[in-house]
Amino acid sequence: MTTALVTGASSGIGAATARALSAAGHVVIAAARRLEALEELCASLDGPALAVAMDVTDPASVTRGLEEARPFAEAHGGISWLVNNAGAAESAPVGKTDDALTERMLEVNFHGARRLTEALAPVMVEAGGGAVVNVASSAGLHGYAYVTAYCAAKHALVGYSRAAAAELGEKGVRISLVCPHYVDTPMTDASAQRLAEKTGKSEEELRAFFASQNPGGRLVTAGEVAGTILELLSEGESGSLVELDGSGDLPGGE
Ligand SMILES: NC(=O)c1ccc[n+]([C@@H]2O[C@H](COP(=O)([O-])OP(=O)(O)OC[C@H]3O[C@@H](n4cnc5c(N)ncnc54)[C@H](OP(=O)(O)O)[C@@H]3O)[C@@H](O)[C@H]2O)c1
Known part of the structure; x- marks a missing residue:
């Protein structure tokens, strides 16, 4: 039984990941901005789960959320797994992708994941081990039209994760990527x-x-991504990257 913090757990891939973790017997800390949706999710899980309001684009909100989760986390052995899944995708053509849009994409898709990794990975190293899975995207590996800011932010997340994986792998903390x-x-x-x-x-x-x-x-189904995240949290090399493209059978698919 491991305690996992999942961001963006109020919807989609994050909610599916929280359900998959709980079904596998793990403890879930579900974070996002919409507290009511998180509470509903946590109430539907069989195992221990805590809903925490957190805006990953706001450093003060991240600090507050982690403080709020601390007693629950400590009662369950501390946070050993982190899933940075919160994200958003806005589109605009080149020429209309202004600073504000670019900043919004970087904040939620890159800085949010970076902020939580910076806060929790050292604690995991101190505790003797842990794992982080960052939910990037195929847009972190390839280019797509009309989403330059989203692609740039996901590429930044891929770069940060690869470097962190190289640094922390030998310290017992594995950093992996899923790119659906x-x-x-x-x-x-x-x-x-x-x-x-x-x-x-x-x-x-x-x-x-x-x-x-x-x-x-x-x-791809959210269940497939969740199954892959669970596998990456449980085992594998630091720096693993799984690109999910809708071909083949994957764990947790439905
Ligand atoms: N859907 C796709 O095709 C696809 C493909 C590749 C990668 N991804 C990535 O997968 C991740 C999950 O996406 P999804 O498809 O499951 O989308 P979704 O259903 O829209 O879920 C996005 C989640 O992120 C949370 N979120 C957004 N802004 C946030 C913020 N500032 N602070 C905290 N949480 C925030 C949302 O919760 P609140 O609104 O409650 O805050 C929600 O729980 C994202 O990183 C996305 O880029 C998605």
Whole structure:
């Protein structure tokens, strides 16, 4: 039984990861901005779980959230696993990607994960070991049109994670990455909705288009990403990277 902090646990991949961790007998600290959704999730889990309000883009909120979680975490052996999953994707063409949009993307997709890793990895080293999984994206490895800021932020997260993995692996803390292509979550629904408004196409057509862009020809499921995260937390080399593209069978898929 290990205690894991999952950010962005109020929805999609984060909620699926919290459920998978709990089902495997682990203790969950679920963090995001929407406390009510987190409380609902935690109430639905069989094992010990705590909901913590946290905005990963706000250093004071991160510190407050970690302080709030401390007694619960200490009662369960301390936080040994961290899943940096909170993220958001905004789109705009080159020429319209201004400083504010770029900062928003960097804050939530890169600095949020960096901030929590900086706070918790040294504690894990001190405690004798731990594991961090950062949820990047295929946009952290490849370039896509109309999302320069999102791609830049996810590339930054990949670079930070690779360097941290090299540094901390020998100190007993493994840092790994999951890089999914399009996943069937509210984030993809929102992208389909935004694009439908712009193009006049139906949301269903656009979801089918997103699925066709994945090398496997279908959307990855949140359960598949969660299963992969659980595997990476449990075992493997520091610096492992799994790219999920909708081809093949993966653990936790449904
Ligand atoms: N969906 C995809 O196709 C896809 C593909 C590759 C990678 N990813 C990545 O996977 C991760 C999860 O995405 P998802 O698809 O599960 O999307 P989602 O359903 O929209 O979930 C995003 C989560 O991030 C949280 N979040 C957003 N801003 C936050 C902030 N400032 N502080 C704390 N939490 C915040 C949201 O919670 P609150 O609103 O309650 O704060 C929510 O729980 C993201 O990092 C995303 O970039 C997604």
